[in-house]
Amino acid sequence: MSSQRCPLQKDIDAFLDYLKFEKNSSRHTLAAYRRDLKKLSDWLTSQTISVWSDISEKRLRLWLAQQHENGLQSKSLQRLLSSVRSLFRYLNRQGIVEDNPAKRLSAPKASRKLPVTLDTDQMDALLRTCDNDPLTLRDQAMLELFYSSGLRLSELVGLNLGSFEEDYQRVRVLGKGSKQRIVPVGRKARAAIRLWLSARAMLPVKDEQALFLSQRGERISQRQVQNRVKQQAREQGMPTSVHPHMLRHSFASHLLESSGDLRAVQELLGHSDISTTQIYTHLDFQHLADVYDKAHPRARRKKDKD
Structure with missing residues (x-):
């Protein structure tokens, strides 16, 4: 060289x-x-x-x-x-060149990895808790809200007490590109939020507006949320690779599987391009293909006979 x-x-x-x-x-x-x-x-x-x-x-x-x-x-x-x-x-x-020879070139598209999701039984296990201490109630409310409304991690951390409408039935979130959207909040998530708010007063409150607080009373950080989700997954005997975005993926996959309404899921997730949401249709098809391969008589591979 x-x-x-x-x-x-x-x-x-x-x-x-x-x-x-x-x-x-x-x-x-x-x-x-x-x-x-x-x-x-x-x-x-x-x-x-x-x-x-x-x-x-x-x-x-x-x-x-x-x-x-x-x-x-x-x-x-x-x-x-x-x-x-x-x-x-x-x-x-700068006047050094007259043309940009790279502007018409394109690199090969990267293969898109399918998102990892939890099935409904795994979600039930993750959301199962018996403790009533303030931090556990906070974690329960965060997990329920992730799965109920398909929020991004940054969106959940940025929520304020005034972000909700109609007695916690809807929540206003600030998504990518500072775009605001309103998404519904499920019954169990609403109940978990109310329990957390009753326990929130037991913590030293330094950030009056923040919905979710750290133990010191400050707005909870993204890293703290990631750690608490992993901890909850470990306590339930689940893989330690569980992370907040997996709950968003699970929300989208389960909703699309039940409704088949791609446009509605796009709206709820806050995707500007529907092609981003379509990844979940591939995920659903992969699940169906796996079921087919395991169940259909003509798809099952026969064991080689010696």
Whole structure:
């Protein structure tokens, strides 16, 4: 590997400085750009490219294909291409290049993993509790609300006492992109919330507005909620990998399985694109396919006879 410096490195460094000082990009974002553009500068050096105009769409496509052959996965390729596009947009604004050869390229789509859910029996076990101490009542209310209304972790943590309507029958949540939506609250979740509110007064209240408080009376953090969900799962003899988003997945899967109303589930989850919600139809079909494979006489695999 040649230690020769890339002739175009000064422009790449200027772009990174722009991200740092003018765009105020985070340390994490800068590190990602730096890693991606290091791959680009290494390639430019290996190809002895010394002017930006020598980089054509075809050459970039071949380079990306090589990266893929060398083991770079779809998500990493998508990020790499995004970094290169951003660099060329900057160079274009600076008058250094006339065209962006990366703008018409696309990386291979990453295969979408199906979400992991709990079945109804597992959910019943997770929501089962006998203790009446304030923190247990708080945890019960959080779990019930996750499963009842399909909330994201950030949405639940951000709830205030005034977020509810119609005697706790509906709750207003602030979702992604600061979009507000109103979702129904189930009967058991409403009962759990009322029990928690009666116990909430027993804690030192520092955040008067927050619905869910930590032991010190401050708004509960996302990490604390994650830990409490894992702890409840362990106490019920369930996998320690249970996390809050799994309850949202379970809410969506069970609701879609019962109703078949994709649009309604999309609305309740706050998905801007229905294709995001459609992942749960694949999950439901996978479940049906598994049942078919196990039950249908023509689908069952016969044991090999010796």
